[in-house]
Amino acid sequence: MNAWVVAEPGPVRTRPLVSQTLPVPEAGDGELLVRVRACGVCRTDLHVAEGDLPVHKPRVVPGHEVVGEVVARGPGATGFAEGDRVGIAWLRHTCGSCTYCLRDQENLCPRSRYTGWDADGGYAEFAVVPADYAYRLPEGYSYEKLAPLLCAGIIGYRAWLRAEVPAHGRLGIYGFGASAHLAAQVAIASGVTAHVFTRSARARELALRLGAASAGDASDPSPEPLDSAVLFAPAGELVPIALAALDRGGTLAVAGIHLTDVPSLNYQQHLFYERNLRSVTANTRADGRAFLDFAARHHLEITTTPYSLDAADRALADLESGQVSGAAVLVPQR
Secondary structure, eight states: OEEEEESSOOOGGGOOEEEEEOOOOOOOTTEEEEEEEEEEEOHHHHHHHHTSSOOSSTTOOOOOOEEEEEEEEOTTOOSOOTTOEEEEOSEEEOOSSSHHHHTTOGGGOTTOEEBTTTBOOSSBSEEEEEGGGEEEOOSSOOHHHHGGGGTHHHHHHHHHHHTTOOTTOEEEEEOOSHHHHHHHHHHHHTTOEEEEEOSOHHHHHHHHHTTOSEEEOTTSOOSSOEEEEEEOSSOTTHHHHHHHHEEEEEEEEEOOSOOOOOOOOOIIIIITTTOEEEEOOOOOHHHHHHHHHHHHHSOOOOOEEEEEGGGHHHHHHHHHTTOOSSEEEEEOOO
Protein backbone atom coordinates (compact mmCIF):
# COMPACT_ATOMS: atom_id res chain seq x y z
CA MET A 1 0.00 0.00 0.00
CA ASN A 2 1.00 3.64 -0.41
CA ALA A 3 1.73 5.37 2.88
CA TRP A 4 3.68 8.22 4.49
CA VAL A 5 6.02 7.89 7.46
CA VAL A 6 7.73 10.43 9.72
CA ALA A 7 11.31 9.60 8.72
CA GLU A 8 13.12 12.23 10.81
CA PRO A 9 11.05 14.67 12.91
CA GLY A 10 11.84 18.29 12.12
CA PRO A 11 10.40 21.50 10.67
CA VAL A 12 8.05 20.98 7.73
CA ARG A 13 10.53 22.74 5.44
CA THR A 14 12.95 19.81 6.06
CA ARG A 15 10.31 17.40 4.68
CA PRO A 16 9.97 15.03 7.66
CA LEU A 17 7.26 13.07 5.84
CA VAL A 18 8.49 10.45 3.36
CA SER A 19 6.32 8.46 0.96
CA GLN A 20 6.81 4.69 1.06
CA THR A 21 5.29 1.44 -0.11
CA LEU A 22 4.46 -0.67 2.94
CA PRO A 23 2.82 -4.07 3.42
CA VAL A 24 -0.91 -3.95 4.08
CA PRO A 25 -1.23 -4.49 7.85
CA GLU A 26 -3.03 -7.51 9.24
CA ALA A 27 -5.85 -7.33 11.76
CA GLY A 28 -4.61 -8.84 15.04
CA ASP A 29 -6.62 -10.07 18.00
CA GLY A 30 -9.64 -7.84 18.53
CA GLU A 31 -8.70 -5.58 15.61
CA LEU A 32 -10.34 -4.40 12.39
CA LEU A 33 -8.56 -3.86 9.10
CA VAL A 34 -9.96 -0.71 7.50
CA ARG A 35 -9.67 0.47 3.90
CA VAL A 36 -9.03 4.20 4.33
CA ARG A 37 -11.45 6.37 2.37
CA ALA A 38 -10.35 9.68 3.91
CA CYS A 39 -8.04 10.93 6.65
CA GLY A 40 -8.06 14.39 8.16
CA VAL A 41 -4.82 16.33 8.59
CA CYS A 42 -4.69 17.50 12.20
CA ARG A 43 -2.38 19.98 13.92
CA THR A 44 -1.33 17.10 16.20
CA ASP A 45 0.07 15.38 13.08
CA LEU A 46 2.16 18.51 12.60
CA HIS A 47 3.43 18.24 16.20
CA VAL A 48 4.36 14.57 15.61
CA ALA A 49 6.11 15.36 12.32
CA GLU A 50 8.01 18.38 13.63
CA GLY A 51 9.09 16.71 16.88
CA ASP A 52 7.06 18.90 19.25
CA LEU A 53 5.82 15.57 20.62
CA PRO A 54 8.47 12.97 21.51
CA VAL A 55 8.85 9.97 19.21
CA HIS A 56 6.78 7.03 20.45
CA LYS A 57 7.07 4.84 17.34
CA PRO A 58 9.95 5.41 14.94
CA ARG A 59 8.82 5.97 11.34
CA VAL A 60 5.20 6.10 12.38
CA VAL A 61 2.44 6.58 9.83
CA PRO A 62 0.60 9.67 11.12
CA GLY A 63 -3.11 10.41 10.91
CA HIS A 64 -5.90 9.87 13.43
CA GLU A 65 -9.01 11.25 11.72
CA VAL A 66 -9.59 8.11 9.69
CA VAL A 67 -12.80 6.94 8.04
CA GLY A 68 -13.30 3.95 5.82
CA GLU A 69 -14.75 0.47 5.50
CA VAL A 70 -14.02 -2.72 7.42
CA VAL A 71 -12.40 -5.24 5.07
CA ALA A 72 -11.30 -7.88 7.60
CA ARG A 73 -11.71 -8.76 11.27
CA GLY A 74 -9.09 -10.29 13.50
CA PRO A 75 -9.85 -13.07 16.02
CA GLY A 76 -12.24 -11.87 18.72
CA ALA A 77 -13.16 -8.59 16.99
CA THR A 78 -16.83 -7.90 17.62
CA GLY A 79 -19.35 -5.11 17.02
CA PHE A 80 -18.59 -4.57 13.33
CA ALA A 81 -19.04 -6.55 10.13
CA GLU A 82 -17.10 -6.44 6.88
CA GLY A 83 -18.36 -3.53 4.80
CA ASP A 84 -19.36 -1.39 7.80
CA ARG A 85 -18.35 2.24 7.73
CA VAL A 86 -16.05 2.94 10.65
CA GLY A 87 -14.04 5.77 12.19
CA ILE A 88 -10.60 5.64 13.80
CA ALA A 89 -9.77 8.39 16.29
CA TRP A 90 -6.77 9.53 18.38
CA LEU A 91 -7.40 7.36 21.47
CA ARG A 92 -6.83 3.67 20.64
CA HIS A 93 -5.99 1.93 23.95
CA THR A 94 -6.45 2.36 27.70
CA CYS A 95 -5.71 -0.13 30.46
CA GLY A 96 -9.25 -0.25 31.88
CA SER A 97 -8.02 -0.87 35.43
CA CYS A 98 -6.27 2.27 36.68
CA THR A 99 -7.84 4.92 38.91
CA TYR A 100 -8.67 7.13 35.96
CA CYS A 101 -10.24 4.41 33.82
CA LEU A 102 -12.37 3.25 36.76
CA ARG A 103 -13.77 6.74 37.33
CA ASP A 104 -14.66 7.34 33.66
CA GLN A 105 -11.57 9.45 32.90
CA GLU A 106 -9.88 7.02 30.53
CA ASN A 107 -8.35 9.95 28.62
CA LEU A 108 -6.00 10.37 31.63
CA CYS A 109 -4.90 6.72 31.66
CA PRO A 110 -1.08 6.57 32.09
CA ARG A 111 -0.93 3.56 29.76
CA SER A 112 -3.05 5.10 27.01
CA ARG A 113 -1.90 4.77 23.39
CA TYR A 114 -2.72 6.87 20.37
CA THR A 115 -3.28 6.44 16.63
CA GLY A 116 -0.62 8.06 14.48
CA TRP A 117 1.78 8.38 17.42
CA ASP A 118 2.06 4.99 19.19
CA ALA A 119 0.64 3.03 16.25
CA ASP A 120 0.37 3.61 12.52
CA GLY A 121 -2.48 5.82 11.40
CA GLY A 122 -4.36 6.91 8.32
CA TYR A 123 -1.84 8.55 5.97
CA ALA A 124 -2.09 5.27 4.10
CA GLU A 125 -4.48 3.15 2.09
CA PHE A 126 -5.19 0.73 4.97
CA ALA A 127 -5.09 0.95 8.77
CA VAL A 128 -5.94 -1.27 11.73
CA VAL A 129 -7.83 -0.31 14.88
CA PRO A 130 -8.94 -2.18 18.01
CA ALA A 131 -12.65 -2.80 17.50
CA ASP A 132 -13.39 -1.52 21.01
CA TYR A 133 -11.99 1.90 20.01
CA ALA A 134 -13.65 2.19 16.61
CA TYR A 135 -16.70 4.39 16.01
CA ARG A 136 -19.87 3.98 14.02
CA LEU A 137 -20.34 6.91 11.67
CA PRO A 138 -23.44 9.11 11.26
CA GLU A 139 -25.34 9.02 7.98
CA GLY A 140 -25.71 11.98 5.65
CA TYR A 141 -22.02 12.88 5.29
CA SER A 142 -19.42 11.98 2.67
CA TYR A 143 -16.18 10.34 3.78
CA GLU A 144 -14.34 13.62 3.16
CA LYS A 145 -16.71 15.49 5.47
CA LEU A 146 -16.72 12.74 8.11
CA ALA A 147 -12.95 12.59 8.57
CA PRO A 148 -12.52 15.83 10.60
CA LEU A 149 -15.22 14.71 13.02
CA LEU A 150 -12.91 11.97 14.35
CA CYS A 151 -10.55 14.41 16.10
CA ALA A 152 -11.29 18.04 15.31
CA GLY A 153 -14.94 17.42 16.12
CA ILE A 154 -14.48 15.15 19.11
CA ILE A 155 -11.78 17.21 20.84
CA GLY A 156 -13.70 20.40 20.13
CA TYR A 157 -16.71 18.81 21.77
CA ARG A 158 -14.69 17.87 24.86
CA ALA A 159 -13.23 21.39 25.02
CA TRP A 160 -16.79 22.74 24.88
CA LEU A 161 -17.70 20.49 27.83
CA ARG A 162 -14.58 21.52 29.78
CA ALA A 163 -15.41 25.20 29.29
CA GLU A 164 -18.71 24.67 31.16
CA VAL A 165 -20.65 27.18 29.11
CA PRO A 166 -23.86 28.06 31.00
CA ALA A 167 -27.23 27.85 29.27
CA HIS A 168 -27.60 30.78 26.85
CA GLY A 169 -24.10 31.88 27.88
CA ARG A 170 -21.45 33.91 26.09
CA LEU A 171 -18.56 31.89 24.62
CA GLY A 172 -15.27 33.17 23.21
CA ILE A 173 -13.49 31.01 20.63
CA TYR A 174 -9.81 31.82 20.04
CA GLY A 175 -8.51 30.40 16.77
CA PHE A 176 -10.91 29.17 14.12
CA GLY A 177 -9.57 26.14 12.29
CA ALA A 178 -10.90 22.63 11.83
CA SER A 179 -11.83 21.97 15.46
CA ALA A 180 -13.11 25.44 16.32
CA HIS A 181 -15.50 25.72 13.38
CA LEU A 182 -17.20 22.49 14.51
CA ALA A 183 -17.28 23.41 18.22
CA ALA A 184 -18.82 26.76 17.30
CA GLN A 185 -21.70 24.98 15.58
CA VAL A 186 -22.29 22.82 18.66
CA ALA A 187 -22.38 25.97 20.80
CA ILE A 188 -24.66 27.92 18.50
CA ALA A 189 -27.05 24.96 18.09
CA SER A 190 -27.21 24.80 21.90
CA GLY A 191 -28.36 28.43 22.18
CA VAL A 192 -25.00 29.97 23.10
CA THR A 193 -23.74 33.35 21.85
CA ALA A 194 -20.36 32.77 20.19
CA HIS A 195 -17.67 35.41 19.68
CA VAL A 196 -14.74 34.35 17.48
CA PHE A 197 -11.21 35.74 17.60
CA THR A 198 -8.78 34.76 14.83
CA ARG A 199 -6.05 36.37 12.74
CA SER A 200 -7.49 34.92 9.51
CA ALA A 201 -9.89 37.16 7.61
CA ARG A 202 -11.21 34.13 5.72
CA ALA A 203 -11.90 32.34 9.02
CA ARG A 204 -13.71 35.41 10.36
CA GLU A 205 -16.00 35.34 7.33
CA LEU A 206 -16.71 31.65 7.89
CA ALA A 207 -17.47 32.25 11.59
CA LEU A 208 -20.06 34.90 10.79
CA ARG A 209 -21.63 32.72 8.11
CA LEU A 210 -21.97 29.88 10.64
CA GLY A 211 -23.81 32.16 13.06
CA ALA A 212 -21.17 33.72 15.33
CA ALA A 213 -22.35 36.95 16.95
CA SER A 214 -19.01 38.62 16.17
CA ALA A 215 -15.64 37.82 14.64
CA GLY A 216 -12.51 39.84 15.33
CA ASP A 217 -8.75 39.58 15.36
CA ALA A 218 -7.17 37.20 17.87
CA SER A 219 -5.95 40.06 20.04
CA ASP A 220 -9.11 42.18 19.89
CA PRO A 221 -11.05 42.86 23.11
CA SER A 222 -14.29 40.96 23.46
CA PRO A 223 -17.46 42.94 22.66
CA GLU A 224 -18.91 41.73 25.97
CA PRO A 225 -17.72 39.81 29.05
CA LEU A 226 -17.49 36.07 28.40
CA ASP A 227 -18.90 33.29 30.56
CA SER A 228 -16.52 30.79 28.97
CA ALA A 229 -13.79 30.60 26.37
CA VAL A 230 -11.92 27.91 24.44
CA LEU A 231 -8.41 28.45 23.12
CA PHE A 232 -7.86 26.39 19.97
CA ALA A 233 -4.83 28.26 18.62
CA PRO A 234 -1.54 26.78 19.96
CA ALA A 235 -0.47 30.26 21.06
CA GLY A 236 0.30 30.70 24.76
CA GLU A 237 0.30 34.49 24.40
CA LEU A 238 -3.48 34.37 23.93
CA VAL A 239 -4.07 32.84 27.38
CA PRO A 240 -3.88 36.18 29.27
CA ILE A 241 -6.05 37.84 26.63
CA ALA A 242 -8.74 35.17 26.92
CA LEU A 243 -8.63 35.14 30.72
CA ALA A 244 -8.96 38.93 30.85
CA ALA A 245 -12.08 38.69 28.67
CA LEU A 246 -13.83 36.36 31.14
CA ASP A 247 -16.58 37.58 33.42
CA ARG A 248 -16.50 36.63 37.09
CA GLY A 249 -16.57 32.86 37.54
CA GLY A 250 -15.72 32.25 33.87
CA THR A 251 -13.72 29.30 32.55
CA LEU A 252 -11.04 29.12 29.86
CA ALA A 253 -10.36 25.67 28.37
CA VAL A 254 -7.12 25.21 26.40
CA ALA A 255 -7.82 22.62 23.72
CA GLY A 256 -4.41 21.87 22.18
CA ILE A 257 -2.04 19.01 22.96
CA HIS A 258 0.86 21.46 22.50
CA LEU A 259 1.01 25.16 23.46
CA THR A 260 3.75 27.76 23.24
CA ASP A 261 4.85 29.31 26.53
CA VAL A 262 2.24 31.24 28.48
CA PRO A 263 3.36 34.75 29.54
CA SER A 264 3.25 35.81 33.18
CA LEU A 265 -0.26 36.18 34.54
CA ASN A 266 -1.46 38.96 36.81
CA TYR A 267 -3.55 37.44 39.56
CA GLN A 268 -5.96 40.37 39.89
CA GLN A 269 -6.43 40.87 36.16
CA HIS A 270 -6.50 37.28 34.94
CA LEU A 271 -7.53 34.89 37.74
CA PHE A 272 -9.27 36.72 40.57
CA TYR A 273 -13.06 36.52 40.95
CA GLU A 274 -12.86 32.74 40.59
CA ARG A 275 -11.88 32.58 36.94
CA ASN A 276 -10.81 29.08 35.94
CA LEU A 277 -8.03 27.90 33.63
CA ARG A 278 -8.30 24.30 32.38
CA SER A 279 -6.45 22.05 29.99
CA VAL A 280 -8.06 19.50 27.68
CA THR A 281 -6.45 16.06 27.38
CA ALA A 282 -7.52 13.79 24.53
CA ASN A 283 -11.06 12.46 24.87
CA THR A 284 -12.98 9.52 26.21
CA ARG A 285 -14.87 7.12 23.98
CA ALA A 286 -18.06 8.43 25.59
CA ASP A 287 -17.14 11.91 24.30
CA GLY A 288 -16.69 10.50 20.81
CA ARG A 289 -19.99 8.67 20.79
CA ALA A 290 -21.85 11.69 22.21
CA PHE A 291 -20.41 14.03 19.60
CA LEU A 292 -21.12 11.69 16.68
CA ASP A 293 -24.69 11.29 17.98
CA PHE A 294 -24.94 15.10 17.99
CA ALA A 295 -23.66 15.19 14.41
CA ALA A 296 -26.34 12.67 13.43
CA ARG A 297 -29.09 14.85 14.94
CA HIS A 298 -27.76 18.27 13.87
CA HIS A 299 -26.30 18.32 10.39
CA LEU A 300 -22.99 20.14 10.70
CA GLU A 301 -21.46 22.28 7.97
CA ILE A 302 -17.93 20.90 7.61
CA THR A 303 -15.49 23.01 5.63
CA THR A 304 -12.76 20.88 4.06
CA THR A 305 -9.86 21.27 1.66
CA PRO A 306 -9.18 17.93 -0.07
CA TYR A 307 -5.73 16.65 -1.03
CA SER A 308 -4.78 13.43 -2.74
CA LEU A 309 -2.86 10.98 -0.57
CA ASP A 310 0.31 11.60 -2.57
CA ALA A 311 0.16 15.29 -1.52
CA ALA A 312 0.21 14.64 2.23
CA ASP A 313 3.45 16.56 2.71
CA ARG A 314 1.97 19.60 0.95
CA ALA A 315 -1.20 19.37 3.06
CA LEU A 316 0.88 19.41 6.23
CA ALA A 317 2.92 22.37 4.99
CA ASP A 318 -0.25 24.28 4.08
CA LEU A 319 -1.63 23.60 7.55
CA GLU A 320 1.57 24.89 9.16
CA SER A 321 1.48 28.10 7.12
CA GLY A 322 -2.22 28.78 7.74
CA GLN A 323 -3.25 28.20 4.11
CA VAL A 324 -6.01 25.65 4.85
CA SER A 325 -9.66 26.69 5.04
CA GLY A 326 -11.47 24.48 7.53
CA ALA A 327 -9.93 21.01 7.66
CA ALA A 328 -7.39 19.51 5.26
CA VAL A 329 -8.40 15.96 4.28
CA LEU A 330 -6.39 13.30 2.45
CA VAL A 331 -8.49 11.30 0.00
CA PRO A 332 -6.74 8.18 -1.38
CA GLN A 333 -7.29 7.80 -5.12
CA ARG A 334 -8.23 4.33 -6.34
